[in-house]
Amino acid sequence: MRSSKASTRRHFLTLAGGAATIGAIPVVSLRPAGATPESMAAAIRNVVGTATVQTGRVKLDIPPLVENGNTVPMTVSVTSPMTSSDYVKSIHVFNEKNPQPNLGNFYLTPRAGRAQVSTRIRLADTQKITAIARLSDGSLWSVSTEVVVTLAACTEDVI
């Protein structure tokens, strides 16, 4: 009788442990590897190579405090005359903590007249956003901004 009690207890503990383990697996897989400051740096290197990136000329308009990360308005503008000899070729936007580090690549021509692009993005966490512009003379300019996100996007509905 005593042994049966012990076995019941052991049985219960095994079950409880098993349940805990099962419970733990989704918790672990809930968090995808995700973009990290390192993977953002790698994504930026993929675009700019070894060239130096200067700070300035780019303006990143994004609310500093975001309630809903599912749709965040973002405007990137670059100070440029946009003539056929001096224009913005492309704008690349990166993030630190979404599941992957790219937010968008935009390719412009001198016919744009104004180097400005707006879109709506998703943000999974409070993080740093970096925009880099490549000019026709090959120079690269960047700006970074911190965004606080209260409701995360990208991986919701997982629980």
Next chain:
Amino acid sequence: MAAALINVPKKAKRGDVIEIKTLISHIMETGYRRTAEGKAIPRDIITNFTCRYNGEEIFRADLFPATAANPFISFFTIATESGKFDFEWIGDNGFSATASATISVE
């Protein structure tokens, strides 16, 4: 298939910088979400957007899962001549949508 909304001024003066706004209905499923049963929901996003002005490409964008559902993109161009803007979206699972808008330039 997919509903697209385009906003281009009907008329413009030659040399004016005009804003073009585009919106297309699309779920933009990130591929990082799971169902209640823990099954991964496969990625289904628009990956490329192109705008041509009388056949010449004036704007192109690469989109990622980080683009919000129903992608909105706005950009600028110089009104050079009367004609047509062609918009094209390409995405996962063979998704493709086109739209166009006309402009008269004085």
